[in-house]
Amino acid sequence: MDPPGSRLLPRDVWRIPKTREKGWYLALMAPNVKGPGYCWLDPSRLYCNQQGLQDCITDLLQPFWEDPIDLVAGIDAMGFILGAAIANTLQKGFLAIRKAGHLCVETYTQPYTDYSSRQKVMEVRTDAITPGLRVLLVDQWIETGGTMQAAIQLVEQRGGIVAGVAAICIEDSEGGRWIQAQYKCSHCVPNHLMPQFNQHQLESFSTLGMRHSLV
Ligand SMILES: O=P(O)(O)OC[C@H]1O[C@H](OP(=O)(O)OP(=O)(O)O)[C@H](O)[C@@H]1O
Numbered sequence: 001m002d003p004p005g006s007r008l009l010p011r012d013v014w015r016i017p018k019t020r021e022k023g024w025y026l027a028l029m030a031p032n033v034k035g036p037g038y039c040w041l042d043p044s045r046l047y048c049n050q051q052g053l054q055d056c057i058t059d060l061l062q063p064f065w066e067d068p069i070d071l072v073a074g075i076d077a078m079g080f081i082l083g084a085a086i087a088n089t090l091q092k093g094f095l096a097i098r099k100a101g102h103l104c105v106e107t108y109t110q111p112y113t114d115y116s117s118r119q120k121v122m123e124v125r126t127d128a129i130t131p132g133l134r135v136l137l138v139d140q141w142i143e144t145g146g147t148m149q150a151a152i153q154l155v156e157q158r159g160g161i162v163a164g165v166a167a168i169c170i171e172d173s174e175g176g177r178w179i180q181a182q183y184k185c186s187h188c189v190p191n192h193l194m195p196q197f198n199q200h201q202l203e204s205f206s207t208l209g210m211r212h213s214l215v
């Protein structure tokens, strides 16, 4: 039987293949249809698929099962989804690293620049990160790496230890390479698909029959 509301979404968002190959759920992502200003893929479509989300979390956690982790931190906004799911799976607490202006408590702030080339600020509450605390940082995506590097600074400036970095995709950018060289990382993209991800264009989009534009 179709899940409630299934007629509102493309039908194949619910499909679970009999053989679930590594990263199978990445084909559930939707392409950008918003024009050249938005050089994005849409991982949030894969979160709609229960098995897709579960397998994505399992893959992201695979290198970390044996590691001591005290806290999972997720980055505003889409990093909250995976971060909270991972925290729950690990039975750890979850810390929200937010874009500035939303937390109504005392915060530490960190300026950064992301893929948009705009100056931004992120912040974290002052009472969560203590020296020696081992933090797993989670975000949906690492493109230039600017956002994740700011989160790393927020943790390390308080004496916290970055136990790992997890994101669906860590692009082959200067910042992405730096993060992977410095920290234990996990992502979901098989090697042979990386070129498609770096170009923000997946072969699977053609099966959706949707128009998409690229930068
Ligand atoms: O590696 P970078 O170039 O820094 O880009 C990565 C960031 O961009 C996206 O967030 P964004 O703030 O655009 O959107 P969101 O609020 O939807 O998560 C993504 O979720 C990462 O946080």
Ligand SMILES: Nc1ncnc2[nH]cnc12
Pocket (backbone or CB within 6 Å): 039, 040, 041, 042, 043, 115, 140, 141, 142, 143, 200
């Ligand atoms: N190309 C991209 N696709 C999805 N999420 C992103 N976040 C930053 N860049 C992204």
